[in-house]
Amino acid sequence: MREGLRATLAVSAGFWCALGEMLRSCAARLRMLGALRKDEHWPARNLGPALRWFSSEKDFCLPNPSWSEDLRHLFHQFMKKCEDGSWTYISEKEMLDLQKKASELSFQNVKPMKKKQFPSTLTRNFQEGLGFEYAMFYNKDERRIVCLFQGGPLLQGFPGLLHGGAIVTMVDYSISILSTKTIGFTMTAYINITYKRPIPIGSVVVINGQVDKIEERKVFLSSSVHSADEKTLYSEATSLFVQLNLEKSET
Ligand SMILES: CCCCC/C=C\C/C=C\C/C=C\C/C=C\CCCC(=O)SCCNC(=O)CCNC(=O)[C@H](O)C(C)(C)COP(=O)(O)OP(=O)(O)OC[C@H]1O[C@@H](n2cnc3c(N)ncnc32)[C@H](O)[C@@H]1OP(=O)(O)O
Incomplete structure (x- = not known):
């Protein structure tokens, strides 16, 4: 009986870990898609001040x-x-x-x-x-x-x-x-x-x-x-x- 409970808990922990991993990966993809959708051809624009513009000075x-x-x-x-x-x-x-x-x-x-x-x-x-x-x-x-x-x-x-x-x-x-x-x-x-x-x-x-x-x-x-x-x-x-x-x- 105890063995069965341990096995069930192990399976369910594995399930929650895998689900967490999947959600994290989905969130990362959504963030990337969101950034790209704003301007497909120029995603770097969304980086704002992080982007350094070329200066000839x-x-x-x-x-x-x-x-x-x-x-x-x-x-x-x-x-x-x-x-x-x-x-x-x-x-x-x-x-x-x-x-x-x-x-x-x-x-x-x-x-x-x-x-x-x-x-x-x-x-x-x-x-x-x-x-x-x-x-x-x-x-x-x-x-x-x-x-x-x-x-x-x-x-x-x-x-x-x-x-x-x-x-x-x-x-x-x-x-x-x-x-x-x-x-x-x-x-x-x-x-x-x-x-x-x-x-x-x-x-x-x-x-x-x-x-x-x-x-x-x-x-x-x-x-x-x-x-x-x-x-x-x-x-x-x-x-x-x-x-x-x-x-x-x-x-
Ligand atoms: C935006 C332009 C920048 C130019 C840089 C300029 C100046 C530098 C000055 C200032 C600095 C400014 C910016 C530059 C900063 C860094 C530059 C670093 C350089 C790079 O970081 S750059 C990125 C990585 N690079 C790519 O992203 C290329 C992707 N690629 C293609 O865009 C095409 O693939 C291309 C254009 C290469 C050819 O395409 P294509 O349609 O014009 O010509 P085609 O395919 O017909 O090949 C014609 C003949 O080459 C043979 N051939 C072709 N490829 C071969 C291979 N791999 N092995 C053996 N032979 C090959 C064919 O077999 C045929 O040979 P044959 O005539 O004898 O049949």
Whole structure:
């Protein structure tokens, strides 16, 4: 009799747990649907003040107090390389102008953004020093890009180490600028990254990207991520970017 009662209680506890879990999950879905229904195409609007709008007033690619000595040193080294014109510094304004142009494109049934303002890109949604600190340099003749990158504590994955998603984000972003500067607006078709060594939070790495081959609308690129002293190879990636077929998509 007592055994039977215990079994009944166990089953009913399990039932209430499962029901609770189901209700929590339904509530979360309803919250998400509610947020989306207000503006299907622009759910982020509902985030209100949490959303940071892009500002062209400040060049976030210039040194700030959160930059380590290594990052400053490399930055000044590359600025020196710019003096003979072989390398050029890519300012925040130039990136913003590219983004502005991209926001006006119409492709694959995505309508151009009506807003004059638009949110800042993923890599700029963090306060100084907490997320992505970087500066980029472009070599037109060699079809290369270099990104000096210091990843902050909000990009942590495994304790003390940069999240792989943050690493590939920075690689992807750098080479998307390279491929766009090489043949016009492109999108990542694939990026295949191999993580060889973990990157400590706050350390400075150098991302090297280069165009390997162009076949009509396809740009094949390779990239590597090294330590500032070039002794450690952290990651390597190969990728394909495809030039946007704007004529086809405007139909
Ligand atoms: C809004 C645009 C932003 C552009 C960025 C610009 C500049 C950067 C500057 C400033 C920064 C501003 C913002 C950018 C910030 C970050 C950017 C990061 C980059 C990304 O984070 S971006 C998001 C992730 N990305 C996607 O969300 C793409 C989804 N995808 C598609 O939208 C299509 O898939 C597309 C467009 C790729 C192609 O579509 P499509 O219709 O135009 O062309 P189609 O399919 O015909 O392919 C043509 C030829 O590529 C071959 N091909 C295609 N895909 C392949 C694959 N995976 N493997 C092997 N081959 C492939 C075909 O086999 C054919 O080859 P073939 O001609 O030899 O037959």
